[in-house]
Amino acid sequence: MQKPSIPKGTRDFSPEEMAKRNYIFNTIRDVYHLYGFQQIETPAMENLSTLMGKYGEEGDKLLFKILNSGDCFAGISEEELKEMNPVKFANKACEKGLRYDLTVPFARYVVQHRNEIFFPFKRYQIQPVWRADRPQKGRYREFYQCDADVVGSDSLMNEVELIQIIDEVFDRFKIRVCIKLNNRKILSGIAEIIGASDKIVDITVAIDKLDKIGLDNVNAELREKGLPEEAIARLQPVILLSGTNREKIASLKEILASSEIGMKGIEELEFILDRIDKVVLHAELELDLTLARGLNYYTGAIFEVKALDVQIGSITGGGRYDNLTGVFGMEGVSGVGISFGADRIFDVLNQLDLYPKNALKKTQLLFINFGQTEADYLLPFIAQLRAIGIRIELYPEAAKIKKQMSYADAKNIPFVAIVGETEMAENRVTLKNMITGEQRMMIWDELLAQFK
Numbered sequence: 423m424q425k426p427s428i429p430k431g432t433r434d435f436s437p438e439e440m441a442k443r444n445y446i447f448n449t450i451r452d453v454y455h456l457y458g459f460q461q462i463e464t465p466a467m468e469n470l471s472t473l474m475g476k477y478g479e480e481g482d483k484l485l486f487k488i489l490n491s492g493d494c495f496a497g498i499s500e501e502e503l504k505e506m507n508p509v510k511f512a513n514k515a516c517e518k519g520l521r522y523d524l525t526v527p528f529a530r531y532v533v534q535h536r537n538e539i540f541f542p543f544k545r546y547q548i549q550p551v552w553r554a555d556r557p558q559k560g561r562y563r564e565f566y567q568c569d570a571d572v573v574g575s576d577s578l579m580n581e582v583e584l585i586q587i588i589d590e591v592f593d594r595f596k597i598r599v600c601i602k603l604n605n606r607k608i609l610s611g612i613a614e615i616i617g618a619s620d621k622i623v624d625i626t627v628a629i630d631k632l633d634k635i636g637l638d639n640v641n642a643e644l645r646e647k648g649l650p651e652e653a654i655a656r657l658q659p660v661i662l663l664s665g666t667n668r669e670k671i672a673s674l675k676e677i678l679a680s681s682e683i684g685m686k687g688i689e690e691l692e693f694i695l696d697r698i699d700k701v702v703l704h705a706e707l708e709l710d711l712t713l714a715r716g717l718n719y720y721t722g723a724i725f726e727v728k729a730l731d732v733q734i735g736s737i738t739g740g741g742r743y744d745n746l747t748g749v750f751g752m753e754g755v756s757g758v759g760i761s762f763g764a765d766r767i768f769d770v771l772n773q774l775d776l777y778p779k780n781a782l783k784k785t786q787l788l789f790i791n792f793g794q795t796e797a798d799y800l801l802p803f804i805a806q807l808r809a810i811g812i813r814i815e816l817y818p819e820a821a822k823i824k825k826q827m828s829y830a831d832a833k834n835i836p837f838v839a840i841v842g843e844t845e846m847a848e849n850r851v852t853l854k855n856m857i858t859g860e861q862r863m864m865i866w867d868e869l870l871a872q873f874k
C-alpha cells in the first residue's frame with residue numbers, strides 16, 4: 423500500500439510545533455488587543471471576481487482556483503475543450519479561489535460591511551493564505567499571515583502606534599531587531615529630482631537590493647534599466663546617506679528642496695520621529711532610504727523589521743496605502759497596516775531557543791493509575807487541581823508502572839504523582855520529580871502549594 427503524503431509546499435505541525443506557533447499567535451494577539459484592534463476572519467475561499475486582477479499578472483497565475491462543484495463542464499463547448507487552454511477553461515470552470523493574502527479579502531469586507539463598521543476601523547486577522555508558488559526552503563504554498571490595519575484615518579498617529587506594536591511584540595519575544603522606516607513620497611521625490619520619475623519602480627527595486635548585491639551591482643542594474651549616467655550620479659549621495667536619523671533628514675531637506683512630494687514625505691517622517699521620541703522603544707528605529715517594499719502598493723510611510731542575531735529576510739513589514747477599497751468602488755479609504763511573518767519568527771525563536779518553557783502549555787503532572795479504586799479516589803482531587811489551572815493527566819489504564827513512567831518521559835512531564843493503598847490510607851500523595859529523580863510523600867495542601 424502506498425504511504426500517505428501531503429501536497430508539496432504544505433506542512434503537518436506536531437503538538438510541540440503547534441504549542442510554539444500558538445505562543446507566537448497569542449503574543450501578537452495580546453499586543454494587538456492592547457491597542458484596540460479587534461479580530462475578524464474571512465472565508466478560506468473567495469469569489470475569483472474578488473481576487474483576480476488585484477495582484478498583477480504574476481499574482482493571478484499563483485491563485486489556487488477551485489473547480490465548480492457539480493458539472494464543471496457546463497457552459498464549455500466541445501471546441502473549447504479541444505483547445506485545451508487552461509486559462510480559458512479555468513475562467514469558465516472555476517468561480518472561486520483560495521485567498522492569496524489577507525489584504526484583498528479585508529478590502530472586500532470593509533466595502534461589504536461599510537454600514538456596520540465604525541471608522542477608523544482597527545482590525546487584525548491571523549489566518550492561512552495559499553499561493554501556487556514553486557515550493558522551496560522557507561517558501562510554502564500554505565502559510566499564515568498576522569495582519570493589523572487601521573482604515574478610514576489619515577492620521578500619522580496610527581503609524582506611531584504600529585511602530586510601538588512592532589517594538590512591543592519583539593520585546594516580548596526577546597528577539598533583538600532593527601525597525602527600518604522610509605516614506606514612499608521621499609522615493610518619488612528622489613526619482614523626480616534626478617529626472618527619472620517614470621523609472622521610480624526600477625530605481626526602488628534596484629536600491630532595495632543594496633544590502634544583498636552591493637553598490638556597483640545596483641548601479642549596473644540601473645544602467646540596464648536605461649537610467650542615464652547623470653541620473654545615476656545624482657542618486658549616489660542619496661543611496662549612501664549615513665548618520666543619525668535626524669542627520670539624514672537634514673541632508674534630505676537640502677537634496678529634496680525643489681521637490682514638493684519629497685518635502686511632504688520628510689514632513690511625515692519628522693512627525694513620526696517626534697512622537698516616537700516621547701516613548702521608550704526597545705528596538706533601534708532606523709531611517710533607511712533603500713527600503714522600498716512592494717512599491718506600487720504603498721503611498722506613505724513604509725516599515726520593515728530585520729532580526730539582528732539571525733541571518734533571515736524581513737520578519738515584519740507594512741506601510742500606508744491610499745486607496746485600499748477603490749478596487750471595489752469605494753473611493754478614498756486610506757489605511758495603514760503591518761504583517762508579522764509568523765513562519766520566519768518561528769524559525770528565529772527556534773534558532774535562538776527563545777521559547778519560554780511555560781508557554782508551551784505541556785502537562786505539568788501525571789497521576790499513575792493503579793486500578794479503578796485508586797482512579798475513582800483521585801478524580802475529585804484532580805478536578806480540584808485543574809480548577810486552579812494545573813495541567814494534569816491521569817494515565818487512562820492500570821498499565822505497568824514502567825510503561826506509565828515511560829509515557830511521562832516521552833511527553834517531558836516534569837512530575838509524577840503516586841497514590842496507592844498507603845497514600846490513600848494516610849490521605850497523602852507521593853510526588854516524584856522526573857528531572858532529579860527525587861521523590862517524597864506530602865499532604866494534598868503541600869502539593870497544591872507547590873503547583874500554585
